[in-house]
Amino acid sequence: MKQSEIRNFSIIAHIDHGKSTLADRLIEYTGTLSAREMAPQVLDSMELERERGITIKAQAVRLDYEHEGRHYELNLIDTPGHVDFTYEVSRALQACEGALLVIDAAQGVEAQTLANLYLALEHDLTVIPVINKIDLPNANPEKVQEELIEIGLDGTEAIMVSAKLGIGIDETLALVVSRVPPPHGDENAVLRALIFDSRFDSYKGVLVYIRVVDGSLRVGDQIRFMATGASFEVAEIGVFRPHPTTVSSLTTGEVGYFAASIKTVQDTHVGDTVTLAANPAEEPLPGYRPAQPMVFSGLYPVESSDYGRLREALEKLQLNDASLTFEPETSAALGFGFRAGFLGLLHLDVVQERLEREYNLSLITTAPNVVYQVHLTNGEEIRVDNPALMPPSGEIQEIREPMVNASIITPSEYIGAVMELAQERRGIYKDLSYIDKQRAMLNYLLPLGEIMFDFFDQLKSRTRGYASFDYQWSDFVPADLVRLDILINGEVVDAFSMIAHRDKAYQRGRSLVEKLRDLIPRQLFDVPLQAAIGGRVIARETVKAMRKDVLAKCYGGDITRKRKLLEKQKEGKKRMKSVGSVEIPQEAFMAILRVDDK
Amino acid sequence: MTNPSLSDWGLYIHIPFCRSRCTYCDFNTVIGMGEEDHRRYVDALLLQWQRISAIPRGNLVSIFIGGGTPSLLAPDHIDRILEAVRRKLGISLEGVEITMEANPGTVNESRLHKYRLSGVNRLSLGVQAWQNHHLQRLKRAHSVLEAAQGVEAARLAGFDNINLDLIYGLPQQTLAEWEDSLTGVLGLNPDHLSLYQLQVEEGTPLAVQLQRGRASLPAGDMSADMADRGRERLIEAGFVPYEISNYCRPNKHSRHNRLYWTMNPYLALGAGAHGYWNARRWWIIRGVRRYIEDLQAGGNGIAGEERLERLEEMREYIWLGLREEGGFSRNRFRDKFSINPESAFGAVLGGLHRRGLVERQSEYIRLTGRGRDLANYVFREFVGSS
Ligand SMILES: Nc1nc2c(ncn2[C@@H]2O[C@H](COP(=O)(O)OP(=O)(O)O)[C@@H](O)[C@H]2O)c(=O)[nH]1
Ligand code: SF4
Ligand SMILES: [Mg+2]
Numbered sequence: 001m002k003q004s005e006i007r008n009f010s011i012i013a014h015i016d017h018g019k020s021t022l023a024d025r026l027i028e029y030t031g032t033l034s035a036r037e038m039a040p041q042v043l044d045s046m047e048l049e050r051e052r053g054i055t056i057k058a059q060a061v062r063l064d065y066e067h068e069g070r071h072y073e074l075n076l077i078d079t080p081g082h083v084d085f086t087y088e089v090s091r092a093l094q095a096c097e098g099a100l101l102v103i104d105a106a107q108g109v110e111a112q113t114l115a116n117l118y119l120a121l122e123h124d125l126t127v128i129p130v131i132n133k134i135d136l137p138n139a140n141p142e143k144v145q146e147e148l149i150e151i152g153l154d155g156t157e158a159i160m161v162s163a164k165l166g167i168g169i170d171e172t173l174a175l176v177v178s179r180v181p182p183p184h185g186d187e188n189a190v191l192r193a194l195i196f197d198s199r200f201d202s203y204k205g206v207l208v209y210i211r212v213v214d215g216s217l218r219v220g221d222q223i224r225f226m227a228t229g230a231s232f233e234v235a236e237i238g239v240f241r242p243h244p245t246t247v248s249s250l251t252t253g254e255v256g257y258f259a260a261s262i263k264t265v266q267d268t269h270v271g272d273t274v275t276l277a278a279n280p281a282e283e284p285l286p287g288y289r290p291a292q293p294m295v296f297s298g299l300y301p302v303e304s305s306d307y308g309r310l311r312e313a314l315e316k317l318q319l320n321d322a323s324l325t326f327e328p329e330t331s332a333a334l335g336f337g338f339r340a341g342f343l344g345l346l347h348l349d350v351v352q353e354r355l356e357r358e359y360n361l362s363l364i365t366t367a368p369n370v371v372y373q374v375h376l377t378n379g380e381e382i383r384v385d386n387p388a389l390m391p392p393s394g395e396i397q398e399i400r401e402p403m404v405n406a407s408i409i410t411p412s413e414y415i416g417a418v419m420e421l422a423q424e425r426r427g428i429y430k431d432l433s434y435i436d437k438q439r440a441m442l443n444y445l446l447p448l449g450e451i452m453f454d455f456f457d458q459l460k461s462r463t464r465g466y467a468s469f470d471y472q473w474s475d476f477v478p479a480d481l482v483r484l485d486i487l488i489n490g491e492v493v494d495a496f497s498m499i500a501h502r503d504k505a506y507q508r509g510r511s512l513v514e515k516l517r518d519l520i521p522r523q524l525f526d527v528p529l530q531a532a533i534g535g536r537v538i539a540r541e542t543v544k545a546m547r548k549d550v551l552a553k554c555y556g557g558d559i560t561r562k563r564k565l566l567e568k569q570k571e572g573k574k575r576m577k578s579v580g581s582v583e584i585p586q587e588a589f590m591a592i593l594r595v596d597d598k
Numbered sequence: 599m600t601n602p603s604l605s606d607w608g609l610y611i612h613i614p615f616c617r618s619r620c621t622y623c624d625f626n627t628v629i630g631m632g633e634e635d636h637r638r639y640v641d642a643l644l645l646q647w648q649r650i651s652a653i654p655r656g657n658l659v660s661i662f663i664g665g666g667t668p669s670l671l672a673p674d675h676i677d678r679i680l681e682a683v684r685r686k687l688g689i690s691l692e693g694v695e696i697t698m699e700a701n702p703g704t705v706n707e708s709r710l711h712k713y714r715l716s717g718v719n720r721l722s723l724g725v726q727a728w729q730n731h732h733l734q735r736l737k738r739a740h741s742v743l744e745a746a747q748g749v750e751a752a753r754l755a756g757f758d759n760i761n762l763d764l765i766y767g768l769p770q771q772t773l774a775e776w777e778d779s780l781t782g783v784l785g786l787n788p789d790h791l792s793l794y795q796l797q798v799e800e801g802t803p804l805a806v807q808l809q810r811g812r813a814s815l816p817a818g819d820m821s822a823d824m825a826d827r828g829r830e831r832l833i834e835a836g837f838v839p840y841e842i843s844n845y846c847r848p849n850k851h852s853r854h855n856r857l858y859w860t861m862n863p864y865l866a867l868g869a870g871a872h873g874y875w876n877a878r879r880w881w882i883i884r885g886v887r888r889y890i891e892d893l894q895a896g897g898n899g900i901a902g903e904e905r906l907e908r909l910e911e912m913r914e915y916i917w918l919g920l921r922e923e924g925g926f927s928r929n930r931f932r933d934k935f936s937i938n939p940e941s942a943f944g945a946v947l948g949g950l951h952r953r954g955l956v957e958r959q960s961e962y963i964r965l966t967g968r969g970r971d972l973a974n975y976v977f978r979e980f981v982g983s984s
Contacts, residue, residue, distance in 0.1 A: 524953065524972065547822040549974040552795040552843050554921060556610055556858045557872040560879060560904065563914065566974060567982035 098180030183253025293341025300337030605656025612868030626870030673712035925964025
């Protein structure tokens with residue numbers, strides 16, 4: 001295909017404004033899938049995505065479109081909306097020249113609308129605003145147009161669409177052709193293709209998702225990854241329509257995937273450049289800024305013999321999720337596992353669920369924490385991503401915690417409620433501006449550790465669901481933080497250690513031991529639970545020894561059933577972690593999450 | 599209390615009919631059946647009995663007619679059943695313990711007298727509580743007064759071996775009410791008492807009530823206090839505790855139930871009954887209609903079976919045997935399995951001994967007091983994969 005007939009574009013939006021539905025319509029309208037093959041949000045292929053109704057992975061699909069007698073190849077990349085997956089969005093955008101910015105006609109501009117717009121502008125994309133859901137009775141497209149003008153876009157040229165009813169679809173496609181620039185690579189240069197994603201297939205090995213920037217790629221080519229130097233023969237090339245469909249080549253500007261019997265996951269890096277082994281390019285393409293994981297959690301197999309399987313599963317997930325990091329760690333309480341880094345809590349949740357579902361692992365996840373910068377009295381500076389490894393306070397000069405720039409858009413009557421919440425979370429007020437007559441945007445500097453748990457839920461509940469929220473990484477800032485330890489039966493259980501602000505640590509400690517008292521089943525003996533700050537005990541509870549555990553009846557007809565019951569109880573116990581001689585159920589390790597400060 | 603000889607065996611006969619359904623009940627029983635259904639059921643049961651070809655070689659020491667509510671069956675039916683047993687085995691049932699379960703409110707003296715004449719010599723009555731509000735809440739089909747009258751009638755009908763059942767840990771039950779229940783049943787001067795902690799079985803109306811918050815179980819350790827108090831009271835009154843939930847006047851233990859805990863053979867008759875013999879455990883079709891149809895169609899009524907591996911059988915022998923107050927006999931274990939329990943399970947038994955949960959008393963291995971409280975903890979060591 002000639003570059004002038006190719007358009008690579010993406011759809012970006014605040015969550016639920018209708019990206020996936022619009023993508024469905026585009027796929028349908030261009031006949032890429034027949035009506036019979038269509039399912040709502042057809043690009044959300046992961047089971048998890050369908051269940052939760054969110055897009056987690058960026059997806060790519062090739063559409064054939066005829067416009068004014070000419071044939072075009074449109075490559076559409078659907079992207080996730082949640083802040084945790086900004087990194088995915090950013091990678092997808094790098095493979096495009098244009099973006100459709102979808103705005104809900106009833107909701108208007110929201111926090112992620114802005115965040116995604118800025119991201120698109122950073123990548124020099126042509127942005128086409130699309131006002132969606134014009135069919136809604138409370139749609140107010142004129143107001144949205146004004147808001148668009150307010151944020152610097154030409155609101156008057158926005159396309160009026162109802163993705164649900166299929167209104168404005170042809171116009172959208174026509175504008176993609178006329179406004180998004182075609183790719184402008186060098187067709188005669190040697191191959192340079194950007195890896196924007198990858199996935200493991202048990203038959204074909206690693207599937208490498210690429211955008212060809214210069215030159216072209218054919219089946220049988222011997223390719224080389226520029227960062228790792230590894231070399232492979234291309235066995236299969238394909239495009240997504242949206243199901244993988246094989247083709248014989250990818251030319252300049254095209255998007256697709258290839259397989260080359262790549263068995264080792266480490267050979268491919270998202271952001272790396274693919275070139276030809278025989279005639280390599282001199283310079284790799286600019287890669288991606290590596291995403292910095294800010295949230296960490298320990299992942300441990302319930303069965304210690306699953307450690308190897310967990311490692312393999314993490315390696316495979318990493319292929320498909322370049323922002324996931326992990327390294328081995330050992331916990332006195334939980335044995336061998338990994339400390340994994342995530343972009344946020346939803347990301348953690350998704351990874352954990354994929355590990356359990358797709359790899360059939362049973363895991364204990366320790367409560368997540370942010371990463372800290374610690375300046376020691378001896379002048380050294382270290383990063384601490386596991387609270388249990390926080391040095392004793394005597395060795396610490398200063399602890400710095402990660403901060404984010406948060407923007408919250410809210411109807412003006414809730415400004416007070418939002419400010420109160422931000423203050424409770426130790427937020428530092430920056431500024432306030434109005435998007436339109438009724439809605440304001442508040443900017444705060446907030447500790448990431450304080451927004452990790454239930455900030456978003458709180459924000460929603462205090463604004464009756466009207467506020468939207470987005471944040472970007474800011475900086476590390478000194479804070480008065482202490483390490484809180486939990487002792488069970490007199491022993492510090494490393495998996496329970498956490499870092500808390502001094503003002504909140506006491507209350508946290510109290511509620512945590514109370515929570516644990518209810519979660520830890522009674523044992524043969526009394527089990528003392530203590531919370532301690534810097535070795536000083538601040539709270540204490542006791543799990544009383546088990547009084548009775550007896551099956552009242554057991555006669556002829558019951559024996560098999562009672563035996564099965566005992567077996568089931570025994571299995572349940574095996575799923576607990578034995579720390580010292582105390583059996584602790586898995587839920588207990590996540591208890592910190594549900595401890596509030598009030 | 600001497601142990602049954604290894605070859606002694608028992609016969610369990612299930613009668614799956616009740617007048618109404620108690621809220622906690624998950625037994626195999628149906629309500630709303632009439633005379634005609636009873637007859638067809640007993641016909642099927644007799645067919646099943648005729649079709650049993652293998653009979654253990656040892657002595658039949660006990661027959662247990664359980665339910666359900668066997669006392670809903672007219673005395674004629676009970677007579678037909680016992681007569682069939684006599685005929686097929688060619689023995690008199692003179693020395694055999696023949697227990698029948700009955701519910702107060704379904705029996706009077708003359709009916710009980712007829713059961714007695716047919717050969718029934720032990721009666722087990724469900725009293726459950728000494729407060730009408732608890733009985734009503736549990737949907738028991740009788741009152742406290744009827745329970746007392748039932749015992750009285752049984753005595754007059756010639757029963758000198760009577761068991762009464764009580765349940766503790768009932769929703770909203772207080773310790774004082776439990777004490778009253780104990781006083782009440784002791785006043786009836788029974789020969790045997792079973793004190794059961796209420797078990798909430800999935801799918802029962804009780805389980806639903808609890809889930810929906812329409813009833814609540816006694817808080818904290820109240821049930822444990824009730825258990826301890828029950829044991830104390832019965833021991834004071836001269837009863838011998840001989841199993842986790844069972845107490846008797848000297849020598850009035852249930853010979854039948856002991857067969858379960860000593861892993862003696864027992865055959866199964868009737869819907870949902872379980873049998874065990876020669877490392878094989880089998881069970882009969884549960885549904886009453888399907889049971890009858892199967893027998894009418896020439897079947898033997900068996901729904902399923904499991905074979906116990908030798909190791910499984912030994913482990914079961916231990917945890918069942920430990921239910922008895924005296925524990926299990928090492929010699930009898932060796933006679934049955936040709937190995938000492940310590941040789942087979944030395945490490946596990948040693949560990950339990952160190953934790954103060956089991957002890958050895960001459961040739962018996964038994965639970966300590968603490969072991970009795972935590973019996974399941976001990977039993978779990980003898981089930982499943984380690
Ligand atoms: N009424 C109406 N609803 C729509 C329209 N487009 C999408 N929706 C609904 O909005 C919700 C979110 O859509 P989805 O495509 O998953 O949004 P995404 O999170 O941006 O991918 C779904 O319930 C859609 O059915 C539209 O044009 N009109
Ligand atoms: S009388 Fe016994 S078998 Fe019948 S319903 Fe009540 S508890 Fe169940
Ligand atoms: Mg979506």
